[in-house]
Amino acid sequence: MAAATARPRPAAPPFGILNDDGSCADEHKAIVSDDDVERILDTMVLNRILDRRLQMLQRQGRLGFYMTSRGEEATIIGAAFCLETTDPIFLSYRELGCLLWRRVPLALVFNQLIGNSRDLCLGRQMPVHYAFRDWGIPSVSSPVGTQLPHACGFAYASKIRRSGEVALAFCGEGTASQGDFHTALNFSGAFWVPAIYVIRNNGYAISTPESVQTAAESLAARADGYGLPGYQIDGNDLLAVVFALRDAVERARAGRGPTLIEALTYRLGAHSTADDPTAYRSDAEAEEWSRMDPFERLRRHARWRGLWSDEVEQASTQAWEKRITDTLTECERHPPPAVESLFDDVLEAPGPQLVEQRDAYLRYWRTKTDKPVSEL
Numbered sequence: 001m002a003a004a005t006a007r008p009r010p011a012a013p014p015f016g017i018l019n020d021d022g023s024c025a026d027e028h029k030a031i032v033s034d035d036d037v038e039r040i041l042d043t044m045v046l047n048r049i050l051d052r053r054l055q056m057l058q059r060q061g062r063l064g065f066y067m068t069s070r071g072e073e074a075t076i077i078g079a080a081f082c083l084e085t086t087d088p089i090f091l092s093y094r095e096l097g098c099l100l101w102r103r104v105p106l107a108l109v110f111n112q113l114i115g116n117s118r119d120l121c122l123g124r125q126m127p128v129h130y131a132f133r134d135w136g137i138p139s140v141s142s143p144v145g146t147q148l149p150h151a152c153g154f155a156y157a158s159k160i161r162r163s164g165e166v167a168l169a170f171c172g173e174g175t176a177s178q179g180d181f182h183t184a185l186n187f188s189g190a191f192w193v194p195a196i197y198v199i200r201n202n203g204y205a206i207s208t209p210e211s212v213q214t215a216a217e218s219l220a221a222r223a224d225g226y227g228l229p230g231y232q233i234d235g236n237d238l239l240a241v242v243f244a245l246r247d248a249v250e251r252a253r254a255g256r257g258p259t260l261i262e263a264l265t266y267r268l269g270a271h272s273t274a275d276d277p278t279a280y281r282s283d284a285e286a287e288e289w290s291r292m293d294p295f296e297r298l299r300r301h302a303r304w305r306g307l308w309s310d311e312v313e314q315a316s317t318q319a320w321e322k323r324i325t326d327t328l329t330e331c332e333r334h335p336p337p338a339v340e341s342l343f344d345d346v347l348e349a350p351g352p353q354l355v356e357q358r359d360a361y362l363r364y365w366r367t368k369t370d371k372p373v374s375e376l
C-alpha cells in the first residue's frame, strides 16, 4: 500500500486569544469572568485527578477500561461552559469534563465505570459509555460517529418544537472521516438546525496521525461544502474556545443555524488503557505539546489576573482527592448487578421465549453455585 502523505498545514494559525505568558488583551478578559475562570480551573483540577486515579484503578484491576482526556480539557469544559444545562451534549467518550462541569454526582460516574448494581445502566455498557439523562447527556455509543446524526436529529426536533434547545456534539478528527459526519453536517446545513459540532483534533485516532485523515487544508474548511460557518481554533486556549462556542450557541439559539468548530489540541495520554502511544509517536512530540497544556495555560492566565495561587490549588486538590476516595470506597462496596437482571428491560412484558431463556440460564448458574439468585 502506498504511504499516505501528510496534508498541507493551514496557511494561517488557528484563532487564539491567550498569550504564552498567560496575559490577554484587556478587552478579552470579560469573555470569562473571574468567578468562572476559578470554577473552570477547579473543574480541570478534578478532571486531572480523576484521569490519574481512574487510570491507576484500571491498572490495579479494579476497572475494566478507561480513557483519559488530559490535554483536551479546555475544549471539553470550555464548550460545556457555553451551554445551558438543558442543552444536550452528545459525547464521543473522551469528554468526562462535560459531566464534571454539569456536576453529575461522582458516585454515578464511578458506578458507571465499575458497572455495579447502582449503575443507572446496570452494567450493560462498557466503562466511559456514560448516559445521564437528567444532566442532558444522552448515551455514548461505541461505533464512532453515531452521536453526530443523533445530535442533528435532536436539533431538528428542537427547531420543529421551537423549544430553543441547542445540541452540541463532539468527535475526534478520525471520526470526522466517517460517513455519519457527512450525514449530520449535510442535513444540519440543509435543514438549518441549531447544532454545533466540535471536532477535537487531538492529533491521533488511536495510532493514525491526523496528517493522513484528509488532503484538505483543515477540517473546519469542510463547513463551506455544507454551507455553514466553520472555524479552526486553538483548542488549548480556554478563552478562544469560549469565544467561538458562545458565538455559535447564540447563533443557533437565534435560529441562525449550525456551526462546525475544529479545535486543535493534543491527547497527552494514551488513547485508552489498552494503548501504548510510545509505539507510534515520539516523546519529543508529546513533550512539545505539553508546553501548550491547556491547564497550565489557564492557570497562568488566572495568576496573571490575580486569581489563583499554589495554596488555592493545593486546597482544591486535597478536597477533591478526599471526596474521590470517600466516594470510590462507597461505590466499590456495591455488588455487581444480579445475573437475572440481564433479562430485565429487554421487553416491557417478557414473552415465553425470553422467560424460557432466563430460566435455562439461571438453572445453568445453579449448577455452579448454591447462592440465591439475587446474589448471583
Ligand SMILES: Cc1ncc(C[n+]2csc(CCOP(=O)(O)OP(=O)(O)O)c2C)c(N)n1
Binding pocket: 092, 094, 142, 143, 144, 171, 172, 173, 174, 175, 176, 200, 202, 204, 205, 206, 267, 271
Ligand atoms: C465505527 C467504528 N470504527 C472503529 C472503531 C474503533 N475505534 C474506537 S475509538 C477510535 C479512534 C477514534 O479517533 P478520533 O475520532 O480521532 O477520536 P479520539 O479517540 O482521538 O478522541 C477507533 C478507530 C469504533 N469504535 N467504531
